[in-house]
Amino acid sequence: MRIDLNCDLGETVDGQPTADDAAMFPHISSANVACGFHAGDAASMRATCDLAVQHGVAIGAHVSYRDRTGFGRTDIEIDRATLTDDIVEQIETLSEIAYAAGGAVSYIKPHGALYNRIACDAERADIVAAAVASRGALPIMGLPQSSIATAASERGLRFIREAFVDRGYARDGSLVPRGDEGALLEPDAVAERAVGIVAHGEVVAVTGERLSLDVDSLCVHGDTPGAVRMAADVRAALGRAGIEIAAVV
Template identity: 50%
Template sequence: MIDLNSDLGEGFGIWRLGDDDALLEVVTSANVACGFHAGDPSTMRSVCARAAERGVAVGAQVSYRDLAGFGRRFIDADPRELADEVLYQIGALDACARAAGTSVSYVKPHGALYNATVHHQVQAAAVVDGVRAFGPLPVLGLPGSLLLAEAERAGLRPVREAFADRGYTPDGVLVPRNRDGALLRDTDAVVDRVLGIARDGRLTAVDGTVLTVEIDSVCLHGDTPGAVGHARAVRHALTEAGLTPGRFVTA
């Protein structure tokens, strides 16, 4: 069984990004934007309600306070403020989730914060401090990251994640979005990536290096061109291969 997660609720006001309804028919976990890089109270509550109806786990996708940059710019944040802002975002989403009859089940950093916590000790610890202040929620992150090491040290469940539609460097980190190879755009390539991870624990970096990975969840980005088609094809291929999509959160 393999969890499929996607970044949802990333519109703002009248602006919409991605097809949340279609993706909620495919994924098993929803990383919902909490208002700092995208999202607003009405969007958050609506996505939580639709996730609850479909039995999809709700996760808080926490970010730097960076609406203008969509959370994709590094911010040298004060660690105490960053921890407080992580706590604030989880609490806001949990209020919306509880109004919809569910609750926040896990936390995943977004964008530049996600990438920073791979190697940035202070920010990784700050994110974990914010999560722990809320409660013992699982934390999604890149395998081998300082974020997951800090989560485990704090007694939180580390959830290892791979990306269906992002390029990897030979070091096992994501190719920056402003470089060639950052995105996989072909549906067949996305499906092959996920099947390789799920069946063999392997993926190929942009230079051809074969990486060994152990993961608990696969991310299908909601804002990638062709995202819904990719997601549907991945779910179909997994099912055909006898690999049932299912939530890593069981309660």
């Protein structure tokens, strides 16, 4: 039994890191690298790609709305052509930097409000899938049984099913919005949840229901308080359960 463990990294704001990237890398197998639209810049992208190559961690493009003010967490109405261009620009920018670091972008993971929107909006999900498909056959990471999962399949792209070990789930399988009660788990609960998801294929919603969840990758948010400890605890708990951590791409 194996699972990918991914983390959102390179999310600097005005040159200041929001996470301890260097401490996180030994614990994960995939890094979702901010591409400059919600956070990050050329220097942070290069530094993050350097660390990924050093640790043998897969590099993913963490694409977002153009929203540095809201850290990519504000939903934006945007036309198809503009969103397509924005997605392509982010992939191309990170691809060039990753190549210079001796690596390559191997998957795409949308960020924040865009991630949540394409989970339930079929039209916007198709825009993202089409933009990714225009740059080759890179897989897309997102919520299982979502609009983006369908759109990726229709565009001939592999879909990586993701679960969150540090975020609360609503009864419909969506994430509890940030700021709402139960949106973030207590650090001590994260490792147990990770094992439950992988070994038993289920997660408990904030309302108490047990939800079936069959996934390929687990995410720890780098900017969650105590994120490095969470990732270390998750890796250790999975190891004790006989579950190997390995990149899915």
